[in-house]
Amino acid sequence: MRASAPARLAARLSDLAGAPVVLERPSDPAHGDYATNVALRTAPQHRRPPKELAAELAERAAALEEVERAEVAGPGFLNLWVTPAWLAEALGEIGPDYGAGTPERRQKIQVELISANPAGPLTVGSARNGAYGDSVARLLSHAGHEVEREYYFNDAGRQVELFRASVEARRRGEEPPEGGYQGEYINELAARDVDPVQYMLGEIRREVAEFRIAIDSWRHQGEIEQEVAGVLPKLDSYEAAGTTWARTSEYGDDKDRPLIRSEDGSYLYFAADVAYVRDKLERGFDRAIYVLGADHHGYVGRLKAAAAMLGYDPERIEVLIYQLVHIVEGGQTKKISKRRGDVVFLHELIDKIGVDATRWYLVSRGHDQPIDIDVDLAAERTQKNPVYYVQYAHARIAGILRNAEGEHGGTPSELEKEERDLIKRLLEFPGVAAEAAERRAPHAIPIYAIRVADDFHRFYHEHRVVGSETEAFRLALVRATQSVIAHCLDLIGVAAPERM
């Protein structure tokens, strides 16, 4: 896989400049198709005025066949205009594998996501975990890594027993136990003749699939707990205050962590964490990614400490934190609590607005940004979800392609403004996808997709495709646009419809 056209252009310019050139797309069209600040950045080390350096580079750049014009502007920017032939040729590179990377070092990566207790249906909080984590997994896979998705069922702990007891109490017509679970779904479960935990295990698998997340590996707490006894002797631990402690504070954690409950000698959760870390890394993953809500960010230190204590490079453990989803009711914002029943379930949101709008909505803001879902406004607000705007562009193109019979391709001698803008936008895709993967920031994809749809709708409004003088070229342009939109939607698990 060779570098994308803009990357190759940047590389040629880097040779001319003798320094790495980063091309950006200026917002002001008067500043060219591409611009670079190399002269500004390298002026200090050359001890020469940036404008002088930029002027020299401009002269050399203008001699490149792909460059139509090069100008120095402002304090020392170099602005470039590219030829229609270069744009048309670059367009030809857009296809099924467009933007797919081959990393310098292909890694085997595990992404553990959701892993909600089977103590009820998935909440919108878990849905954010899934939408975010799965999109990161898709991005990494697109970037060329080998990715496996795992879901860990905490199906043997205290919370789950409390849940089971709550349902059973309900069946006997009693109040739930102290700290137990409440809510309509408990009543519904009580009415069914099933083991509540077994039932939820099945329900969650179904919901995850419906949310378009393909889990490769389902693990259960019991499996990990069997490994605990074998791991504990390998830890740097000591006895104090009636229990065994892992000396995690020596390995970057805030404090030491107890491994065994002194009351009854049973393993505490951290013991399972350690066993699980080893389990993951021993399975040959170069990297184990955990996707956790902000309420679990205290986990980062202890998981890395666990790895370090076992002799692994803690860099192999990566914890992705996303901010929480809150529900807003009557102007009041509150944290989701399954136990209290203050909760919006994923299936409710899907029923209201569908999988596409739900996934788009949950992944389209930065993971560092909290999300409020207003129970009353959710449906109304998401009717205006930009997902439809993007899907519409895809469907519109499908319509054009249904009407067209001619060949695709060719290079017109002149390009319309809307065509140039659209092509340049499409050429951004490999960079956008690579950066999104690198930064674990899938929200860049929907934002970019909106811009593509934007440029397409503008083009569509101004120019006809079928029956135009440059029909073959425009068919290729429109087909490439559709392909890039489809790639974007796929990266975030949203459907790309042929008709709307």
Next chain:
RNA sequence: GCGCCUGUAGCUCAGCGGACAGAGCGGCGGCCUUCUAAGCCGCGGGUCGGAGGUUCGAAUCCUCCCAGGCGCACCA
């Protein structure tokens, strides 16, 4: 008290070292005999929480302060 995250247009959010800060929604006004009007165009709207600092250049980096969210269990 300590740690992580956040504070950008009326609302929801992008932008995270470059050229006058952007989009969607909401408001107002235009555009369908032509490939889907779920569309396009125009208008209005911002001391980028505050104060210092680094830099040729800061919404973007550093420090402090203010405000909000989340953590700091022998629960998960």
